[in-house]
Structures are given as C-alpha cells and as structure tokens.
Amino acid sequence: MVCQLTVIKLEGYGAWTLTLGSDREYALQILQSKMYADLQECFSAKNGLVFSNRFDEFIAVTNQISLHDHKEIHDRLSKKNEGIKISMTIGTGKTPLEADKAIQDIKRDTKNMIFPNIYGLQENCNVNEGQQINELENHSNQNDVKILHIDVNGSTSIAKNLSTYEITNLIVRLYLAISNSFLKEESLTFFLGGDNFMIVAKNNIQIKKVIEIVNFLTSSTGIKLNCGVGNGINARSAAEMATKSLDSIRAYRKSGKIINVFESN
Numbered sequence: 416m417v418c419q420l421t422v423i424k425l426e427g428y429g430a431w432t433l434t435l436g437s438d439r440e441y442a443l444q445i446l447q448s449k450m451y452a453d454l455q456e457c458f459s460a461k462n463g464l465v466f467s468n469r470f471d472e473f474i475a476v477t478n479q480i481s482l483h484d485h486k487e488i489h490d491r492l493s494k495k496n497e498g499i500k501i502s503m504t505i506g507t508g509k510t511p512l513e514a515d516k517a518i519q520d521i522k523r524d525t526k527n528m529i530f531p532n533i534y535g536l537q538e539n540c541n542v543n544e545g546q547q548i549n550e551l552e553n554h555s556n557q558n559d560v561k562i563l564h565i566d567v568n569g570s571t572s573i574a575k576n577l578s579t580y581e582i583t584n585l586i587v588r589l590y591l592a593i594s595n596s597f598l599k600e601e602s603l604t605f606f607l608g609g610d611n612f613m614i615v616a617k618n619n620i621q622i623k624k625v626i627e628i629v630n631f632l633t634s635s636t637g638i639k640l641n642c643g644v645g646n647g648i649n650a651r652s653a654a655e656m657a658t659k660s661l662d663s664i665r666a667y668r669k670s671g672k673i674i675n676v677f678e679s680n
C-alpha cells in the first residue's frame with residue numbers, strides 16, 4: 416500500500432523572474448501554463464497525473480513510473496526550456512500526505528540527488544548489473560491509488576443568479592473546506608477547473624468516512640456535492656474510475672435514484 420508522488424519545481428524561479436523586468440506577468444503566465452501542459456503530456460503518457468499545485472510547482476501521482484522514466488521526462492523538458500532549472504523529487508508513503516512530507520525531507524539532503532536535479536531515496540532504487548540505478552521499486556500490481564472526483568450537484572442552476580466572480584468566490588470557499596476535511600485523512604485535494612475537484616486519497620479510507628465527509632461538507636456549506644470514487648494501479652486508471660463513478664451518479668439521478676457517493680471498483 417504505497418503512494419508515490421513527485422514534486423516538480425521550477426528552481427531559482429523567483430530570481431529568474433526578476434531578470435525579465437517588470438513587464439513580465441504575461442510571459443510568466445504563458446511559461447507556467449506551457450510547463451503544465453508539457454508535464455501533463457509527459458506524465459500522463461506513462462499513466463501518471465499531474466496537478467498544478469501552485470503554478471510554479473506541480474504535484475504528480477507517479478505510481479508505476481520509474482526513475483528512468485523521470486529522467487527521460489526531465490531531460491526532455493530541460494532541453495525544451497533551457498533558461499529554466501527544473502527539479503523533480505520522488506517520495507513514497509503509506510498515505511499521500513506521508514509521501515508529500517517525505518519529499519520535503521528527501522529534497523533537503525543533497526546525497527539524495529540521484530541524477531542532476533532528480534531526488535529520491537537510494538534504497539527505493541534497484542541497481543542493475545551495470546551499477547546504474549534505473550528503477551524505483553514501484554511496480555506493484557495492486558490498486559494502490561485511490562482518487563475521488565467531486566463536483567457540485569447542479570452548479571449551473573446554483574450559479575444562475577451569481578456573477579462570474581461571485582461563483583469563483585463560492586468555489587474557492589468550497590476548495591478550502593474540502594481540502595481541510597480531507598487533509599485530516601492525510602489526503603490531498605486539487606482544483607481541476609469549473610466545479611471539479613480531485614482528491615488523492617489514502618487508499619484505506621473507508622467509503623463510510625467519505626460519505627460522512629461529503630455529507631458534512633454539504634451541510635456546512637449548503638452546497639450539494641457528488642463524489643465518484645476510483646481505484647487503480649496508477650493515477651490515470653484511478654482517475655478514470657473516479658470520473659466513471661461520478662458519471663454513474665448522474666445516470667442514477669436521471670433515473671430518479673439519488674446517490675451522492677459512489678465507488679465503481
């Protein structure tokens with residue numbers, strides 16, 4: 416039962432932004448969104464999923480993605496963005512929060528730099544005959560990844576009498592409430608756009624607990640939420656199942672059956 420996360424950071428970014436002068440914001444926004452697109456393309460091709468955490472750093476769920484794969488992506492993106500230093504730190508834990516905290520410690524110690532600007536724990540790597548470290552021991556065939564896809568039930572009608580920015584304010588408040596509740600369960604929430612959130616959850620969270628949290632969020636915010644739960648051997652397959660579960664909730668609703676939390680597999 417292991418969650419593998421990779422934090423991707425733009426290193427020395429703050430200082431580098433100053434070299435662009437004051438008329439820089441548009442350029443930074445273009446760079447950050449292109450970087451996110453490139454990372455999502457590279458990691459999703461290997462069945463991972465990247466969340467744009469704070470725009471200048473990204474959190475990817477990388478179960479089943481090897482150190483060698485990371486190096487390949489790192490080389491490709493470094494070549495494409497020569498002025499910018501990218502770092503990747505790979506960490507594992509029993510829960511997503513534990514993996515995130517491990518990353519913090521791994522990055523602090525330079526002896527954990529396995530390749531230039533790629534950090535990880537040596538003991539998580541196999542050494543092959545050529546004494547080259549090239550694989551993380553992460554090829555579990557178990558459904559280690561659990562992802563929840565939450566969206567607002569009927570957001571189109573809720574938003575009818577609100578302005579664009581008033582809707583944003585509502586979504587931001589909702590984001591904070593979801594993040595706070597799931598962080599207590601060592602699970603990490605990300606905003607996807609529109610009225611959608613994904614939670615990288617600890618894989619032994621009970622469905623009973625998820626229902627309790629979703630009901631608490633609905634009663635404390637006054638906003639009805641639906642939550643699809645998915646499990647998979649990697650992030651993409653877990654996210655696919657979570658979205659499938661959410662689509663099932665919509666299908667049930669159409670047939671008159673109201674369910675707000677559903678797990679497909």
Ligand SMILES: Nc1nc2c(ncn2[C@@H]2O[C@H](COP(=O)(O)OP(=O)(O)OP(=O)(O)O)[C@@H](O)[C@H]2O)c(=O)[nH]1
Pocket residue numbers: 566567568569570571572607608609610611658665
């Ligand atoms: N990232 C992401 N965004 C989505 C997805 N589905 C819908 N959206 C976004 O969410 C917005 C609202 O769409 P819906 O959630 O379908 O609308 P709704 O009125 O809430 O309808 P129900 O969810 O069926 O209750 C859309 O404009 C999209 O921006 C999805 O699977 N992923």
